[in-house]
Amino acid sequence: MAVEYDGTHYCGWQRLKQAPSVQETLETALGRVAAAPVQVHCSGRTDSGVHATRQIVHFDAPAPRSTKAWVYGANANLPRDIAVRWVAPVAADFHARFLALARRYRYVILNQPSRPVLERANATWCREPLNAGRMHEAAQALVGEHDFSSFRAAGCQSKSATRHVHFIEVKRYGTLVVIDIQANAFLHHMIRNIAGALVAVGRGEEGIGYLAHLLTLRDRAQGNVTAPGCGLHFVDSIYDERFELPREPLGPSMLGFLGEWSGERGLPDSPMVRYRRGLPGARHPASIDATSS
Template sequence: MKGNEQKRRIRMILEYMGTRYAGWQWQDNAVTIQQVVEEALGKITSLKSRITASGRTDAGVHALNQPAHADVETRMSDEEIMKAMNAVLPDDISVKEIKTVPEDWSARFSAKEKTYRYTILNRVRPSVFEHGRVWHIKKTLEIDAMRKAASLLVGEHDFTSFRSSGCAAKNPVRRLTTLDIDRDDDTIRLTFTANGFLKQMVRNIVGTLVEAGRGKIAPDDVSTILGKRDRTEAGPCAPPYGLCLVDVVYDNN
C-alpha cells in the first residue's frame, strides 16, 4: 500500500441516460455504463474490484438513482472521488453521491425494494425534447382500463408470464407493492415498487397494460394471463427508453 492509501468499499449513487449504451453490464463489443464508470474510477483510484450495481439495466434504460459499490485503494475522501469522477465522466453519466460503507455491504444483495417509472407520451405529435425518454403512442389510451388491469397485478404473484425468455431467476415469485398510473395532460407515468423484478418484467407489464388501454384485451384478462404462467399469453415488451430506475431502498436507507 502506497503512502496513506487505504482500501475501502464505497457506495456510489449514479444517474444516467441509457440511450447511448448497451445496458449496464460489460460487453466485449459494445459500450456499457459499467465500463465507462469503471474506467473513470480506475483513472483516479486503484480499483480493486468490478463495480456492482443494484441491478443490471438493459440497453436504453435510464436511472435517476442507481446504487453501486466498489472496492478501492486511495487516500482521497469520498467527496474528492465524486468530484474527480464527474470531471472525467461523459455528460450523460453523473455520480450524485459517494459514501464509504462496511465491507459486507452490497448494492445488489442488500437491496430490499426497488422503484421503476415508465413514461408514455400519449398524443399524436411526438416531442423532440422527450425523444429517447418516453414511449410515444399516438392513439389515446383508456386510463381507467389500464388502472383496473394494473390493480390485479399488485401483491405477491408468480410473474412468469411477464419475464423474458432469457430470465435466469430461479424463483419467479415477486411482491409488487405499488403499481400506480397517473396522467398529466399528455404524459402517462406508471410507477412500480417491488421487492425485486424479473428480467424485463416492468416492460412486459407495461406492454400488456397498454393493450388494455387500447381495448385489445379486457382488464380482467390480466388475471388469466398471470395464472397461465406463459410469456406468450402477455402483451408485447414495451420499448426500453421509457423506463427509468427511480429508487432503491436498503434497511438503513
C-alpha cells in the same frame, strides 16, 4: 454511490465484451481517480436503452480519496450521459445488490397525436388515447407475490419467476401517462412486458382482467408486446435505515413536480424484507432468487 445515466447509447448496465455498458464506463472513470482498477456492484441491472436516476452501487476503494474527490474526479472522466450524484462511506457488510429491500421504476408514456422531439429519448410515444384509469385498475392484479412467468423475457436466467410487487400505480399528468412500480426485484424485461400489456388495456384492445388472466397462464408466449426501453427509468433502491444513505427527489426530472423523495413509502412486512433487515429469527425465503435483480 448513486449514479444517474441516460441509457440510450449503452447495451445496459452490465459489462459486455461486444458493446458499451454503463458498468464498464463507470469503472474506467473510477479507476482513473484511484489510479488502480475498481470493480463496482449495482443494486439492479438495467436493459439496453433503459435510464436510471438513482442506481446505487458500492465498491471497495483501492486508494484513499475524499468523497468530493470521488464525485468530481469520476464526473470529470465520465461522458455527459453518466454522472455520479453522491458518494458516502458505508459499513463493510453493505452490498448494493443483496441488501436492497426494494427497487422502484417509473415507465413514462407520452400520449399525444404528434411524435415527440425533446422527450424522444426518455419517454415512449403512444399516439392512440390511453385510459389511465382502466390501466391502473387492471394493474392491481399484479400486487403481491406471484409467479410472473408471463412477464419475463424468453432468455431470463433467474431460477425463480416469483416476485413480490409492493405497489403499482398508473396515473395521467397532462400528456404523460406514468406506470410507477416497486417490488423486491424484477425479472428480465418484466416491467416492459407489463407496460406493453397495460397499453393494450389503455387502448381498449383488452379488458380490465387481462393482466390477471396473463398471470394465471404463466406463459410469456401468450403476452403482449415488450414496450420500448426508452420509457423506463430506474428511480429508487431502498435499504435499511441503518446504512443512512442520502435521500433525494425521485426522478426522472420531468416528474419532479410530484415532489416524492426516495424511500418515502413504507415497505410490506414480507419474509424477504425481514431477512435483509437482519431481524431476529428471519429466514431467507425460498421463493426469492437472491441472484436475480
